[in-house]
Amino acid sequence: MSIIRANHLTFTYTGASKPSIQDVTIDISPGEFVVLTGPSGCGKTTICRCLNGLIPNFYSGDFAGELVVDGMNVKEHTTAELATHVGLVFQNPENQLFSLSIERDVAFGPENLGLSREETRKRVDWALDATGITELKDKPPYELSGGQQQRAAIAAVLAMQPKVMVLDEPTSFLDPRSALDILAVISNLNKQLGITIILVEHRLDIVSKHANRVMIMDDGRIVLDGTPRDVYGEQARLIGIGLPRVTTLFNLLRKEGLEFSHTPTTVDDAASQLRKMLSR
Amino acid sequence: MIQTEDLRFAYPGYSEVLRGIDLTVNDGEFVAIMGENGAGKTTLVKTFNGLLLPTSGRVKVDSVDTRESSVARLSKDVGLVFQNPDHQLFSETVREELAFSLRNFGYGEDTIQRRVGTILETLDLTRYSESSPFVLSGGERKRVALAAVLVWNPKHIILDEPTIGQDYQQKDRLRNFIVQLNAQGKTVIIITHDVEFVAECRPRIILLSKGLVIGDGPAEDLLSDEQLLEKASLTRPQIGALMHRLRDFGFSDRAIDVYSAEQAILRALGRKT
Numbered sequence: 415m416s417i418i419r420a421n422h423l424t425f426t427y428t429g430a431s432k433p434s435i436q437d438v439t440i441d442i443s444p445g446e447f448v449v450l451t452g453p454s455g456c457g458k459t460t461i462c463r464c465l466n467g468l469i470p471n472f473y474s475g476d477f478a479g480e481l482v483v484d485g486m487n488v489k490e491h492t493t494a495e496l497a498t499h500v501g502l503v504f505q506n507p508e509n510q511l512f513s514l515s516i517e518r519d520v521a522f523g524p525e526n527l528g529l530s531r532e533e534t535r536k537r538v539d540w541a542l543d544a545t546g547i548t549e550l551k552d553k554p555p556y557e558l559s560g561g562q563q564q565r566a567a568i569a570a571v572l573a574m575q576p577k578v579m580v581l582d583e584p585t586s587f588l589d590p591r592s593a594l595d596i597l598a599v600i601s602n603l604n605k606q607l608g609i610t611i612i613l614v615e616h617r618l619d620i621v622s623k624h625a626n627r628v629m630i631m632d633d634g635r636i637v638l639d640g641t642p643r644d645v646y647g648e649q650a651r652l653i654g655i656g657l658p659r660v661t662t663l664f665n666l667l668r669k670e671g672l673e674f675s676h677t678p679t680t681v682d683d684a685a686s687q688l689r690k691m692l693s694r
Numbered sequence: 695m696i697q698t699e700d701l702r703f704a705y706p707g708y709s710e711v712l713r714g715i716d717l718t719v720n721d722g723e724f725v726a727i728m729g730e731n732g733a734g735k736t737t738l739v740k741t742f743n744g745l746l747l748p749t750s751g752r753v754k755v756d757s758v759d760t761r762e763s764s765v766a767r768l769s770k771d772v773g774l775v776f777q778n779p780d781h782q783l784f785s786e787t788v789r790e791e792l793a794f795s796l797r798n799f800g801y802g803e804d805t806i807q808r809r810v811g812t813i814l815e816t817l818d819l820t821r822y823s824e825s826s827p828f829v830l831s832g833g834e835r836k837r838v839a840l841a842a843v844l845v846w847n848p849k850h851i852i853l854d855e856p857t858i859g860q861d862y863q864q865k866d867r868l869r870n871f872i873v874q875l876n877a878q879g880k881t882v883i884i885i886t887h888d889v890e891f892v893a894e895c896r897p898r899i900i901l902l903s904k905g906l907v908i909g910d911g912p913a914e915d916l917l918s919d920e921q922l923l924e925k926a927s928l929t930r931p932q933i934g935a936l937m938h939r940l941r942d943f944g945f946s947d948r949a950i951d952v953y954s955a956e957q958a959i960l961r962a963l964g965r966k967t
Binding site: 452453454455459505559560561583586587588589590591592593594616617619654655656658659660662663666667670671672681684685688689691692 | 729730731732831832833834855858859860861862863864865887889890924926927928929931932933935936939940943951952953955956959960962963965
């Protein structure tokens with residue numbers, strides 16, 4: 415049973431000369447952690463907009479093929495209905511927070527669903543706890559650091575209890591340590607709560623260790639789809655994907671005649687392989 | 695040359711964002727200002743073109759105190775490209791956006807069109823010249839914002855977070871472009887969180903934390919200093935982290951890019967002397 419299934423999905427924005435995404439066919443199982451990457455303008459953001467129904471509900475254009483998310487055909491449901499199934503987190507948390515306290519921001523979604531006070535309270539507490547910001551709940555967003563704001567934005571989405579979370583470069587405005595913190599929060603939602611994650615990111619160095627699957631897009635199509643180890647090869651490099659530095663390092667060493675069982679995609683893996691080799 | 699002396703700045707009614715900064719950036723230098731969210735990086739560079747004036751202390755650009763000048767005059771020499779291009783762009787077409795400042799500076803139409811044409815070409819924007827900046831992607835808008843500043847040929851160029859939202863190839867292009875600007879004798883100052891970009895470009899790093907300079911030196915020194923990195927909420931670049939992990943084999947964690955690491959590993963394995 416898949417949680418996201420796209421069948422020959424194609425979308426052309428009104429006025430555009432060619433489709434932004436073309437013939438996209440994917441099948442994602444519940445609980446997967448998928449990194450979606452590709453050169454600028456390849457269609458990543460368009461896919462995100464399809465997943466929560468912004469396309470075709472808000473953006474006009476020519477929608478062909480089929481997309482079913484958590485059992486709902488996006489063409490047949492409103493964005494409001496889809497919002498309880500798919501949460502969307504953007505690059506800049508400032509664009510997502512608007513209340514005078516973090517708690518109000520997180521309560522906004524559940525209240526809009528018309529849930530009871532008790533249920534709303536329960537969900538807000540749970541979402542604040544899952545993102546580690548319970549002690550910040552009374553603060554206004556502008557008093558928070560960038561990393562804390564992004565946690566709050568994630569909590570606000572989480573309170574809707576979506577099965578799928580789509581995050582469009584959620585760490586790009588954050589300093590590196592805050593970025594790692596946020597990735598840990600996301601990974602936790604995936605591992606502890608089983609939420610399916612679709613993470614759009616250029617910087618494969620920092621996300622690869624969390625992903626079980628990487629999809630690489632080019633010119634509106636998904637051209638590579640598999641485990642990080644499977645897809646980080648020559649073809650990805652030629653498309654212009656920035657492979658993790660350790661992967662690039664091993665590719666260079668291989669050209670120098672060194673032999674390895676496989677090409678690593680994380681520091682941990684690279685360190686243990688080199689350690690073995692150097693200890694011989 | 696840009697110089698600050700005991701530079702302090704506070705927004706009215708708030709505590710100091712910059713708490714006494716002394717630094718000198720020489721002509722033609724390539725500098726990266728790094729530090730945690732809220733460290734004061736953007737505030738600092740806004741004092742370089744007079745957008746903000748010191749609460750106390752001094753900023754001098756090419757020996758002129760910014761208090762004795764104006765943003766209009768300073769901007770001619772100090773080009774500041776904002777982090778969010780939407781704070782900067784307003785014209786109906788990319789071409790108009792680029793021509794705007796040149797018209798303000800009083801250049802003739804021929805010069806304007808020639809300069810605009812060149813910069814469109816350099817930043818790979820020619821195909822968008824008649825498009826509205828607002829239909830472009832985030833990464834493309836950032837390039838337009840950069841082009842709109844470079845077009846008037848300032849001597850010192852400041853880029854606030856130029857790599858955000860840029861893919862790998864565009865970062866590569868940006869790096870080459872900075873090298874080119876440097877070679878023309880221009881000062882380039884970038885604000886960035888991107889430790890991988892910095893590890894590959896090797897600028898001088900000025901490390902800011904809570905409104906103070908806590909480190910100043912070559913990239914390989916600062917990006918391997920655990921204590922400084924923690925204070926400034928930075929991480930080691932991936933290759934630096936790998937070398938650090940293998941330090942018991944005699945590797946130096948100052949090897950922060952792929953090529954230095956490759957050489958070091960080949961030497962350790964006796965493949966190279």
